[in-house]
Amino acid sequence: MKLVSLNIGKPAELSYKKKTVLSGIKKRPVQTSLYLSNIGFIGDGQADLIHHGGEDKAVCVYALEHYAYWEETFNRPLPPAAFGENVTAAGVLETDVHVGDVFQLGESIVQISQPRQPCFKLAALHHEPKLALLVEETGYTGFYFRVLTEGKVKITSELKRTEIHPAKITISKANTIMNNKNADREDVHMLSQLEELAESWKKPLRIRLQ
Template sequence: MEIVSVNVGLPQSIVYQGKELVTGIYKTPVSSSLFVSKEQLEGDGQADLEVHGGPDKALCVYPVEHYAFWEQVLGQKLEAGTFGENLTVRGLVETEVCIGDTYAIGEVIVQITQPRQPCFKLAKRLDLGNAALQMQETGYTGYYFRVLQEGSLSKDSKLKLIAKDEAGITVAYANQVKYHDKTNAEAILRIAQTQALSASWKKSFLKRLVELQA
């Protein structure tokens, strides 16, 4: 397990489908040490605070293992941070990490809260109209960390597992139920009951459970 790159970027205005759009998806790798608060990484920012950032989504994480797939799709080499992630990591793919898993990154302690939910801004960033759908179909979504202990980190910070979550809900499994196995009430309830799950995903799964029982 290791940090490949630390990436930050402030919201900027772009034109998408003829309309002005403000987005924080454009991130650039940095080599300096940055402070991580319970809300976000120093020097970083999000445009739509309704769906990005905040305590449950303080850090966006993306596995470098998926870059080869996207480079083949797009026919070009991609720089770390292309997917709007704060941390590009190695050895922490969605099929192996669980919601609630806790890690130390140097002096910072973080915990996985939910898969990353791709939006249309990714399509603009990659110049790929179905990028969000492809991310859902492949399961190459990445995920979010909440910050349990604030501190500073850099790309040279050591990354180590502190504790695996007992529920054993992998990010890949949560994605599978969210996007594909949508009527599996038992699975939905199991995920919703995961203590470390973000508030927004918990609310979404509980709402779906009520609809299935109606």
């Protein structure tokens, strides 16, 4: 696992269809040291605080390996932070990391809280109307960290997994359970009961079980 890019950005206007919305999805790489608080990197921001940000979505992470697929799909190069992520990293594929895994990230300690659910703003950013759906279908969603211990992070910092959650529910598996309305009831129950899973994911799963 290796950090490739640290990215932050403040809310800015984003054109969507025939209107303009505010979004923090436009992020740019930084070379300076950043302080990671329990709600995210200082200097970063979100416009929609209902669906983005907060303690369970403090850091958005995306795998470097997926960039080649999307560049081939769209037949063009993609800039850094093309998926609005705070951290672009190698070796963090959705099939290899689990909800509840703990990592050392520079001076901070972080934990995977949930997969990322792509929204229309990602499609708007790239002028690709079906991009959110394509991200969901490929499973190349990325995921979020919550912050267990605050601290400074820089691009040369180490990213190291220190704990693998014993349930071993991968991000890929969690995505499949959430997005498949016919998922096995036992799997839905298992995921909904995972203590480390963000509450915003637990709630809809519990509703399905009812």
